[in-house]
Amino acid sequence: MKKNIAIIMGGYSSEYHISIKSGNVVYKYLDKKKYNAYRIVITKEKWFYLDASDNEIPIDKSDFSIKVNRDKVNFDCVFNAIHGTPGEDGLMQAYFELLGIPQTSCNHYEAALTFNKRDLLSTLKPYGVPCATSYYLNKGQSVDEDAIVRKVGLPCFVKANRAGSSYGISKVHKKEDLNTAIANAFKEDTQIIIESFLDGTEVSVGVITYRNEVTVLPATEIISENDFFDFEAKYMGKSQEITPARISNTQEANVRELAEYIYKTLGLKGYTRSEFIFIGDVPHLLEINTTPGLTEESLLPQQAKTAGISLEALFDSAIVEALR
Incomplete structure (x- = not known):
């Protein structure tokens, strides 16, 4: 029997439109022979299911269900594609944990911790993770x-x-x-x-749980045409994103080891993407994203593709791991 999958997208932050794009890509590539996929839009004003005709059907927040043609639909798993609050800061995770619905991102505490840059860096410094002052x-x-x-x-x-x-x-x-x-x-x-300011090569490294194993994806080198990797560089083509990164074998080994160490130390699951800058051969952590962009052009899908993982396989694995 096919599983009912709620793909949540939108959110309350400035990243709303980016999240909608990510969610629609997940919807496009999710295996329809294996899953019944539902696009669920979360806004401050309302939560609703967006059907194939773009009709809005409200969510029953008491159990996160919908009614389609008078039939009640419950969800077997939630695919989290919300960037920013409330999907990346632990709020949605806590809600689904209370309802007992599996979801693809990390648990609520880890989401809240990683979303708060100050708390994240303060937590990791005693573990020897290099960071900026x-x-x-x-x-x-x-x-x-x-x-x-x-x-x-x-x-x-x-x-x-x-x-x-x-x-x-x-x-x-x-x-x-x-x-x-x-x-x-x-x-x-x-x-x-x-x-x-850390003056060095910037890389982004995806770490995921894939086929029941923590998997470090190939690093992406970030070269911005602007003064730094700002919004224009990220989303308006004013950067080069080179995967795999043009770094030495020593640098690659160091950043892969550190990215995996952080993932395991914090008890993360699902997808993550960590940003680092090299000072010499030493990667310094900038931040961690636990619901990274999932469009065809986004960094994590680029890295997965380089590793030989298609979008279909990438998205399927997230659900399989959540249900596990």
């Missing part, structure tokens, strides 16, 4: 520009602590530009993180 700031706190520069130096990066797709991030070269960058970051979150 950082300075933390909450909305409403006074801004001491001199203290920031003393701590992290210039240039530095000002980031929204809980946001993705490079929303709310700026590279700051001059002290007098700090306040503008901080105000921009606070548009996305009430917490920000200011990090020292």
